[in-house]
Structures are given as C-alpha cells and as structure tokens.
Amino acid sequence: MEKNTGFLLSYIKYGDHDAIINCYTLESGFQSFFMRGVYSVKNKKKAFLSPLNELEITFSTHHGNLPTIKKVELSEKLQDEVNVHQNAVIFFLADFLNQILKNESQQIPLYREIKFFKQKILEKKMHAHYFFLIRMLLFFGISPLISEEKFLNIEKGIFQEEISQKELGEELSSLWKKILDEELNEDFLVEKKYRKPLLDSILQYYKIHFPEFYSPKSLPVILEIFE
Structure with missing residues (x-):
C-alpha cells in the first residue's frame, strides 16, 4: 500500500458505480486513481468529490493498471458556509x-x-x-x-x-x-x-x-x- 495527499482536480464516472479521479499530489505530482464503488447507494464518499478538496489517498498499484484507491479521507475538515x-x-x-x-x-x-x-x-x-x-x-x-x-x-x-x-x-x-x-x-x-x-x-x-x-x-x- 502507498499513500498520497492531493488536491482533487477532476473526476469521470466509470460504469455505474466507479470513478477515475485526477489529482495533483504532494508526493507524485499529477496522478490518476481508480475509485471503486463511489457511486453506489451506500457510499458516503461521493461528498469528497468536490473540486480542490485535499484528500488523503491510500492505494495499491498493479502493473499496467491505474492505482486503485483502498481508502480515502479528507485531509482537513470542510469549510463551513462556502458561498x-x-x-x-x-x-x-x-x-x-x-x-x-x-x-x-x-x-x-x-x-x-x-x-x-x-x-x-x-x-x-x-x-x-x-x-x-x-x-x-x-x-x-x-x-x-x-x-x-x-x-x-x-x-x-x-x-x-x-x-x-x-x-x-x-x-x-x-x-x-x-x-x-x-x-x-x-x-x-x-x-x-x-x-x-x-x-x-x-x-x-x-x-x-x-x-x-x-x-x-x-x-x-x-x-x-x-x-
């Protein structure tokens, strides 16, 4: 497992429940990740998919594939009352x-x-x-x-x-x-x-x-x- 901290720049829905997200990370620069199940009904991480949210991403890598997110959390608490x-x-x-x-x-x-x-x-x-x-x-x-x-x-x-x-x-x-x-x-x-x-x-x-x-x-x- 590896870990990156990065700003979310964009995301694309992939299939019914998954997404590919693009981030600029502190450790690796621009990086794309595969995020499984984020659009499923019970997944509460959809709220994280907001532009420039800073995310703590734990992921695994497999040869030839995008890094797959195993865990994602907000790096800091979301700001209240953003207009x-x-x-x-x-x-x-x-x-x-x-x-x-x-x-x-x-x-x-x-x-x-x-x-x-x-x-x-x-x-x-x-x-x-x-x-x-x-x-x-x-x-x-x-x-x-x-x-x-x-x-x-x-x-x-x-x-x-x-x-x-x-x-x-x-x-x-x-x-x-x-x-x-x-x-x-x-x-x-x-x-x-x-x-x-x-x-x-x-x-x-x-x-x-x-x-x-x-x-x-x-x-x-x-x-x-x-x-």
Missing part, C-alpha cells in the same frame, strides 16, 4: 489546474502555492485568483520579463515602451507588473472595469505560451460572477 461565489472560483481553478498540470511531476512549492491560494479564496479574498493565475506562469518559466517599460506585449512576453494592443493599456499592464512583482496583499482588489480585460489577457497569454491551452469550460460562470 456560491467561492465555489465558482474554486471550481474554475480546479478546471484550470486540471489542464495545465497534466504533465507535471512533484513540485512541493507548486503544491504549497495551490494550498495557499485556495485558503485565500476560503477566507473570501475573492480577487486572489487573478494573482494565482499569473503567479502560475512563474512555475512554468513563461512569465513576462519585468522591466521599466510601461506596456505588456503578450505575444513576446515582455514589457515595452509602445502599446502592442489597445486592450493592454498602461493601467492593465501595471496590474500585471504589480502581481508579478509583489506578494498578495490582503487588500488586493481589481476594479470592476479591469476584471474581464485582466482575465481575458491572462487566458490569452496562456494560449500563446502554453501548448494546447484552451479557456476552461467554467469561464462563463466566473465572468458572470465578477461583472
């Missing part, structure tokens, strides 16, 4: 991470970063996800190079003196620079007029610099919540 906005952001981040972490092996700092920002969302720091999405670029070595120039050029991944596209004016470029250069401030907020343009620019950056990236399916929900 619809918090749930939507957490679902969006899980959707996003499920895509970008599929080829990632163990990175302890990355795991801690996920844990830190999930906690910020649970503490109702509802704009922390902008910070998180941009900070993830640092882990992949594709973040924009900070300089004294004013305007972000998404395609080149640099700041420059001339504006490269009208949507990325000085204010939005300055937001990018602030997030890349500073720690998350407890009072960090994005003005309403910049929320959609900032998120659009972040996703555009990923599409250009991250192979086969596509906008998460949960994007429309996030856009509606922050309008």
